[in-house]
Amino acid sequence: QARLEESGGGSVQSGGSLRLSCAASGYVNSNYCMGWFRQAPGKEREGVAAIDNDGRTSYADSMKRRFTISEDTNKNTLYLQMHDLQPEDTAMYYCAADQWYGGRCTVEDVFALDAWGQGTLVTVSS
Numbered sequence: 001q002a003r004l005e006e007s008g009g010g011s012v013q014s015g016g017s018l019r020l021s022c023a024a025s026g027y028v029n030s031n032y033c034m035g036w037f038r039q040a041p042g043k044e045r046e047g048v049a050a051i052d053n054d055g056r057t058s059y060a061d062s063m064k065r066r067f068t069i070s071e072d073t074n075k076n077t078l079y080l081q082m083h084d085l086q087p088e089d090t091a092m093y094y095c096a097a098d099q100w101y102g103g104r105c106t107v108e109d110v111f112a113l114d115a116w117g118q119g120t121l122v123t124v125s126s
Contacts, residue, residue: 002026002097002115009093009120016085020120022078022095033098033105033113036069036080038091038122047107048093049080058106085124092119 008020020036035050035058049069050058057069068081078095098113 004095004097004115004117006093006095006117006120009122011123011125012085014086014124014126016124017081017083018085018122020080020082020093020095020122022080022097022117024076024078024097029099031099031101033100033109034071034078035096035105035107035110035113036078036093037096037110038089038093040088040091043091045111046091047110050105050107050110051078052100052105054104056104058104058108060107082122085122087124087126090122090124092121094119 003025005023012018032053033050036048037045038048039045047060048063049067051069051071066084070079095117096110096113097115
């Protein structure tokens with residue numbers, strides 16, 4: 001099972017940007033899905049973005065204009081670049097990963113992934 005460690009969270013003002021990183025270890029599989037989800041205080045978990053081993057990406061509709069998911073396979077690291085952050089983006093952000101043989105993985109599949117990190121907190125002030 002993969003071990004995932006997120007970093008890059010912090011406090012920014014409205015309109016600011018952050019790049020989250022997720023370092024993966026103990027995970028070697030040529031067929032995989034990785035992604036991000038978030039959870040704000042008192043709210044349900046929300047899928048953010050996903051990427052598969054073919055580099056195909058998927059986003060929640062409300063975030064695809066501002067967020068970009070990418071990966072560096074040489075570094076076994078997943079990224080989430082976030083621009084124009086708003087107070088409603090305040091949440092704990094988690095990365096997730098798993099082997100994947102079900103065709104293209106989408107943001108809706110993120111919650112089915114087996115390995116999750118501990119999360120990194122993003123706080124956006126107005």
